[in-house]
Amino acid sequence: MSKRERQNPGAVTILDVARHAGVSPMTASRVINGNPRVGQDLRDRVQASVKLLGYRPNLAGRSLRTTSSARIGVLYSNPSAAYLNELMLGVLEQSSLSGAQVLVEKCGGIASQRAATRRLLEAGVDGIILPPPLCDAPQTLQELDERGIPVVAVAGAQVAGVSSVRIDDYQGARAMTRYLLELGHTRIGFIQGDPDHTAAQLRRQAFLDTLAESGIQLPDDHMVVGMFTYRSGLAAARQLLELDPRPTAIFCSNDDMAAAAMAVAHGTGVRIPDELTVVGFDDTPVATTLWPELTTIRQPVTAMGKSAVALMLEEIRARRAGRHRDATHQVMKHALVKRQSSAALAS
Template sequence: MAIDKTRSNGTATLYDVAERANVSGMTVSRVINGSAHVSEKTREKVMQAVEELGYQVNVAARVARVGTLRVGLLYSNPSAAFLSAFLVGAMGQCNRSGAQLFLEHCDDMKSQRKAIERLISQGVDGMLVPPPLCDSRSALKHLKEIGMPAVAVATAKPSPQVSAVRIDDYDGARTMTRYLIEQGHSDIGFIKGDPEHTPAQLRYQAFMDTMHEAGLNVPAERISQGLFTYRSGLLAARELLSQATRPTAIFASNDDMAAAAISVAHGLHLHVPDDIAIAGFDDTPVASTVWPELTTIHQPIGDMGSASVELLVELIKGRRSGEAPAIQHRLMPYTLEVRESTVGGGLAPAFTVQVGPQVS
């Protein structure tokens, strides 16, 4: 097992202890938390390594009560709205499950390992991995190597080795594209999301497939790259709306970028939706606070947060009882929410497209 020896202050890390004792980081965590599921020989090896390296054990982890469930959340999400909605659901389910929630932020591969180490030092029993880290092969591989139960959230291509909670992003984007075509739009611009994020890839592919199936051409200039952030949406929308001939509609890969597109349209004195219809994806709070309110695909982010904690707690309890982890992929339902950004004359009723929930 490769061990990250990087230290922020020159002191020994949990991974240094694991390397010295020739065990996993999870085993070190169990020892310092007083778990009974460790052999005496292994416990002695770990404690000897702790003493030799002068490792400072986290006080909170040492005083953890037997049976306490500790859920870690490893996050790095450019959309604060998505993270906020996810946290509400996750915290609610933690309360119902009698679990504590610990958060750690990371930005890159190096900080991923440090964030994981900090969560382990706090005695977490499993980790939630929301986007975009849900698609980080290095993060998921590392969690598997150290034996940490994990649930990936909102990945469009879940690993067969990791439990996941998601919606059908491809089908959702097809539904939105078909809706715009049915509204009479044949010239539709598209704002792509972060290319490293699998839902962004599938949403774009679904848009292109649906347009081509309808016999509609999509010129290269109708596609603009975004990164799921509001600022990137501003730049992408300006690119689309500054063309000599504008599209009649824009479908953005998430609500932050769609809200930015509405702002750009207002700045150009364009009326939404008469001059330009705009649609998003996710149905985060911004969708109902912008003017006009945003037509979008409702991803049940709060429910996904709740379901991911519920699934992780099942994995943790199974592990504590000695059961082999049962990998589950939960598919949640989505809804097409039709609002004023694509339909003039007042709020149009939403309709629901069910694609779950399912367990596979």
């Protein structure tokens, strides 16, 4: 960090604090926001970095406030740590620039969701961001609506009255499927994500529709359900690679499951991409830590986190001014990123 930056504490972000302390942005946020559920060692490290770097929230967003700073809750149960970390980078960066406070709660089942929601409401949040899969949780959405709490859903279905940020998952999966067909693959395995999640449903349907347009009817045993987790990807990939004949390509509904599929292939002596093409979805950092690097659909997850905060702050501003604001549905661009895990089918 330059001397000039040290003399201008406002230039230091919560991300700088997290990196300096060697902790995740979520941990840094919890410590800075006074969450007691952080170990003393981590708390000391973050507080030392705050003091050394001279961190303080950027209050450029004072115009958003009336009597207090905007407080945004993030309620999550996402099984993909890579996806969640990317999203939180955007949430924390945008909230820091806007002078907003972020409170993060983790949850599991319905009872846990209600308890976590209650904690956020008791903490006085002005609105709540729901990453997947909670963006598709009808009970949570209904409860927040009944309490009059604004919500921004990330990567979920378009719901009336709920602002959202997403990509076109259907078109993203179509682009990937077309790419595999262009490479000559017709015997393609598919590992679906959580079947209750809208994005997983759209990716599956796009895959099947695109194959059908090419006159390809996929055997039922080439479709395996995962849950967006690495462990579920291991089990699904084993099923696919035990088929005879096995698929020449596997399309995984996220990068974590693609990483698992590659691990199973390596463990069974199947060479990637010479004998098997593996592709994913999301383009989280794991995609470029694999060998070979993963071909995937890039979802701008960090930018989606920033946009979710921006939409939430607009809603808070409108409510504090006594104005009604219609829900906003923002669709961000995706991209097919071709790397070394995919190759043309050998003749």
